[in-house]
Amino acid sequence: MSESTMDRLNALLPEWLETSRLHTGQGKVASYIPELFKASQDDLGIHIMDAEGNHVSAGDCGVPFTMQSISKVFTLILALMDHGEEAVFFNVGKEPTGDDYDSMIKLELVEPGIPFNPLINAGAITVSSLVGGDCKEEKSRRILEFFRKLAHNERLGYNEDVYRSESESGHLNRSLAYFLKHNGVIKDDVEDVLAVYFRHCSIEVTCADLARMALVLAYNGTDPITGEELIPRRYVQIAKTFMTTCGMYNASGEFAIEVGLPAKSGVSGGILTLVPGQFGIGVIGPALNRKGNSLAGVHLLERLSKEFDWSFF
Structure with a gap:
């Protein structure tokens, strides 16, 4: 992550997150798994990590949630x-x-x-x-x-x-x-x-855990911080393809158009995504849209992708 990008994220991310948080009221916390329904609908957090271990976070990124x-x-x-x-x-x-x-x-x-x-x-x-x-x-x-x-x-x-x-x-x-x-x-x-x-x-993870896991995928199976190869490149390629075509449930096509990054969501409100060769990203926002994805989390990722031109399409 270049210093200018880090500075810009540090300066803009908290404000952008709070703008996206306004959308949480339009979503619903998952209730079909009773324990998940205990999550706070207003929570929203994000953690972004680069190959040197530099990171920036905002919001409720320390809140634990299940994958x-x-x-x-x-x-x-x-x-x-x-x-x-x-x-x-x-x-x-x-x-x-x-x-x-x-x-x-x-x-x-x-x-x-x-x-x-x-x-x-x-x-x-x-x-x-x-x-x-x-x-x-x-x-x-x-x-x-x-x-x-x-x-x-x-x-x-x-x-x-x-x-x-x-x-x-x-x-x-x-x-x-x-x-x-x-x-x-x-x-x-x-x-x-x-x-x-x-x-x-x-x-159970935090946004930082998801970001570190996503970073390995962003670097084709190698942890860029330690230099250790953890996954064969071919299997990362397969996983990222599925994330792009199927990772956001029935909104995968829309997410590919609006964000343009491989991603996987969960009904706890988590989203794992990545910018290939650059960043690993973890998001939490328990208020879900009707497709089962974090409503505010998707909104925030759309803003980030467009402002930083992260889409790989």
């Missing part, structure tokens, strides 16, 4: 690292659905009954079954260790209240998982697979 669907990006990468592309994409497709992230429609209507992509719930449940490990505990341990390494934070852990809330209220996800089992897509015990899935969705 939810943002975790799907990294479990996909881990499954690819464990088994390779052919094995993973035998079980899950590569296309956007045009349906809600928890829809079952195309599993029943389209042959051969595999999920359309790894970032919808059915796809992420399938990917969770493909993470290497002899049992659900080992799979979850490996996922958490991988996330800790990417975030450079050994203190990352689970929010047990959110995990229990997801597990107890996850009836639709159970339906998806049992349908996948019926189709032969999932081979393992359904409840064990769901335990892994609910666990990685409930990993």
Whole structure:
């Protein structure tokens, strides 16, 4: 990050964030997972980090939140690292659905009954079954260790209240998982697979953790601060492509036009995004729009992308 860019972000970001915060009243905090409904609707925070570890933040960036669907990006990468592309994409497709992230429609209507992509719930449940490990505990341990390494934070852990809330209220996800089992897509015990899935969705982070994880993707799998290669470049390419085409649910096309960056959102209000070769960015804003994305967070990213000409299109 050049000094002029850092100075400009430091000067402008707090004001821009407060302008975007005005939009939180138009959104709604996720309620279908009861524990998530406890989040403050007015929260909005952002953390931006560059290759030297310089960073700028504003707003409620220290508020912890669970990764939810943002975790799907990294479990996909881990499954690819464990088994390779052919094995993973035998079980899950590569296309956007045009349906809600928890829809079952195309599993029943389209042959051969595999999920359309790894970032919808059915796809992420399938990917969770493909993470290497002899049992659900080992799979979850490996996922958490991988996330800790990417975030450079050994203190990352689970929010047990959110995990229990997801597990107890996850009836639709159970339906998806049992349908996948019926189709032969999932081979393992359904409840064990769901335990892994609910666990990685409930990993608790801050905006700074997301920014550091995004920075690794921005530099094609290498942590630019430590110089360590953490992910093969090819798998980062795959992940960033899915983030661009599917990462913002049914608003992915609109986000690509208005922001033009690879991104993944979660229903806790988090957004992980990146400027390739420059920055990792983490956002939190629990008030969601009707597509399930942080309303104020998207507004802020649109402003930043346009002002700094970050779109890669």
